[in-house]
Amino acid sequence: xxxxxxxxxxxxxxxxxxxxxxxxxxxxxxxxxxxxxxxxxxxxxxxxxxxxxxxxxxxxxxxxxxxxxxxxxxxxxxxxxxxxxxxxxxxxxxxxxxxxxxxxxxxxxxxxxxxxxxxxxxxx
Amino acid sequence: xxxxxxxxxxxxxxxxxxxxxxxxxxxxxxxxxxxxxxxxxxxxxxxxxxxxxxxxxxxxxxxxxxxxxxxxxxxxxxxxxxxxxxxxxxxxxxxxxxxxxxxxxxxxxxx
Numbered sequence: 001x002x003x004x005x006x007x008x009x010x011x012x013x014x015x016x017x018x019x020x021x022x023x024x025x026x027x028x029x030x031x032x033x034x035x036x037x038x039x040x041x042x043x044x045x046x047x048x049x050x051x052x053x054x055x056x057x058x059x060x061x062x063x064x065x066x067x068x069x070x071x072x073x074x075x076x077x078x079x080x081x082x083x084x085x086x087x088x089x090x091x092x093x094x095x096x097x098x099x100x101x102x103x104x105x106x107x108x109x110x111x112x113x114x115x116x117x118x119x120x121x122x123x124x
Numbered sequence: 125x126x127x128x129x130x131x132x133x134x135x136x137x138x139x140x141x142x143x144x145x146x147x148x149x150x151x152x153x154x155x156x157x158x159x160x161x162x163x164x165x166x167x168x169x170x171x172x173x174x175x176x177x178x179x180x181x182x183x184x185x186x187x188x189x190x191x192x193x194x195x196x197x198x199x200x201x202x203x204x205x206x207x208x209x210x211x212x213x214x215x216x217x218x219x220x221x222x223x224x225x226x227x228x229x230x231x232x233x234x235x
Contacts (some may be wrong), residue, residue, distance in 0.1 A: 019230065037170075037226075044126060044213060044227070045162075045226045046226065050224065073161070095170070097170075109157045109158055109204065109217035109224075111176075111215065115169035115170050117168065118169070
């Protein structure tokens, strides 16, 4: 069974940093692109960032570009999100999700076939 | 403001059929990118219901179906059950934004 478990969320002041982690199991992690998706309180899902299977292609939503950095460790089956210069509007439940293929980038329309339960980030 | 537009809410009685629309633009659905659908109960992990407009992952019942026409996609649920009450999101790819985009979500209420 595919499993994704996020950690690293918490309460942080505006302008500070936080690093989220996602532990993956139950599938060949290095074969798939991975993504972060968030949900602010009372709002819908928002794609945040994606990374291809070998980290060769990376992308960000405009709302986090220049502040967030996605990375992965295929040897350890972990996905990360380094969040800097946090803003109040970054407050959200952050989900780690598995892509339907190993590729990520312009024109590649992946879907997300496994999700974690999320880790809550509160910026206040 | 979400890139893909969904109605905020829909409702139906048990046993009835409901349809949720998802409208995009020429830079996403209208340019040919497929649409995927998710069911989300607050506090839980979202669940993939439909991928590539109309394909169902194993385990999703055939009373749930998807379609696409022009710049819009549709999720249909027949034989409504109490357990269908949840939030539903469409998702696609946007060539201008170079990433995934979601609809704003639709809350389904089973009366």
